[in-house]
Amino acid sequence: MASTVKKMCDSSDSKKRKIEDSPPDSKSFKGFSIERVLREDQRTKFVCLEGKFKGNEDLAVVLLEKEHFPTQSLGRLLSNETTLKETLKNDIYSTYEATPPTDLSGFKTTLIYPATQKHVDKYSEQDHYIIRETPALYEKITLPCLESSNFSMKWVYNILDKKSEADRIVMEDPDPDSGFVLLPDMKWDGKDVDSLYLIAIVHRHGIKSLRDLGQQHLPLLKNILEKGTNTIQEKYSVAKSQLRVYFHYQPSYYHLHVHFTHLRFEAPGFDALRAHLLEDVIDNIETCNDFYQNKSLMFTVRENQQLYKDYKENGYFK
Numbered sequence: 001m002a003s004t005v006k007k008m009c010d011s012s013d014s015k016k017r018k019i020e021d022s023p024p025d026s027k028s029f030k031g032f033s034i035e036r037v038l039r040e041d042q043r044t045k046f047v048c049l050e051g052k053f054k055g056n057e058d059l060a061v062v063l064l065e066k067e068h069f070p071t072q073s074l075g076r077l078l079s080n081e082t083t084l085k086e087t088l089k090n091d092i093y094s095t096y097e098a099t100p101p102t103d104l105s106g107f108k109t110t111l112i113y114p115a116t117q118k119h120v121d122k123y124s125e126q127d128h129y130i131i132r133e134t135p136a137l138y139e140k141i142t143l144p145c146l147e148s149s150n151f152s153m154k155w156v157y158n159i160l161d162k163k164s165e166a167d168r169i170v171m172e173d174p175d176p177d178s179g180f181v182l183l184p185d186m187k188w189d190g191k192d193v194d195s196l197y198l199i200a201i202v203h204r205h206g207i208k209s210l211r212d213l214g215q216q217h218l219p220l221l222k223n224i225l226e227k228g229t230n231t232i233q234e235k236y237s238v239a240k241s242q243l244r245v246y247f248h249y250q251p252s253y254y255h256l257h258v259h260f261t262h263l264r265f266e267a268p269g270f271d272a273l274r275a276h277l278l279e280d281v282i283d284n285i286e287t288c289n290d291f292y293q294n295k296s297l298m299f300t301v302r303e304n305q306q307l308y309k310d311y312k313e314n315g316y317f318k
């Protein structure tokens, strides 16, 4: 009995401690310690880190990205508000280390907390491999794998149920069959239209991905294309002819959603091995109702992804 009471005290103590210390305070990274750099890209000025907050064993994944130069503030950047430290002077050439005013020196930060091992794996440096998934391989390997091990979709349901990001919704069609919510993607800071990135999340549950799509979904797909592009034109003045509108295959989250990105922005996963243009998808289904149930689909997997391991175990990689 005593030991049960002690156990209860311990667990409520640790719960209390966890809540009190529960980071982040959303004002700073107080108490954060970096455990390792997961991935770094010098060209895009992007770094992924794994770390922990003091007094807490939960993993945190942090993504840091340098922001674009804000075109509307270039005048302020090149004014006496910026201080210069000369690093080279030779004839007519000089270079400087520039320190801009604090409100123009921020960087975009994404915190995933508490992160799972799958998040750590997703953002780690690793090799990629191509898979050509036949319908039979989808049934035998992909489907069981994604049913047993995929990312939680709580964030998706929070958006649909207006529990999170309700104030960020740009447009909604509430129809349960053909409706969707359009809002800025987590990857977009919402400032620079050249890197515009929105997602349309369908209200209808149970459509996992492109693989599930057929003739019955045409009204939904056409609705997303039409209302999504019109809304983006009205709100951000970006014409349909400057938008990439596509699905990812494989997605990370198996609740149907469509990506809208500016043509100028080379978003992660906009390439031939992952992106399937919505208009092509509509066209393919109109040509053949069960196109996506019969087609072999190519995609890449990361070496520490469960899907890669399952294909490997089944002898796919010789």
Ligand code: M7G
Pocket (backbone or CB within 6 Å): 155, 165, 183, 184, 185, 186, 187, 199, 248, 250, 251, 252, 253, 254, 259, 269
């Ligand atoms: P995906 O193809 O399933 O996965 O797309 P990916 O992340 O591998 O591309 C999901 C999209 O949803 C991505 O573009 C994410 O940046 C975006 N996203 C993910 N989360 C967790 C959120 C979120 O909480 N809010 C918003 N607005 N977008 C998110």
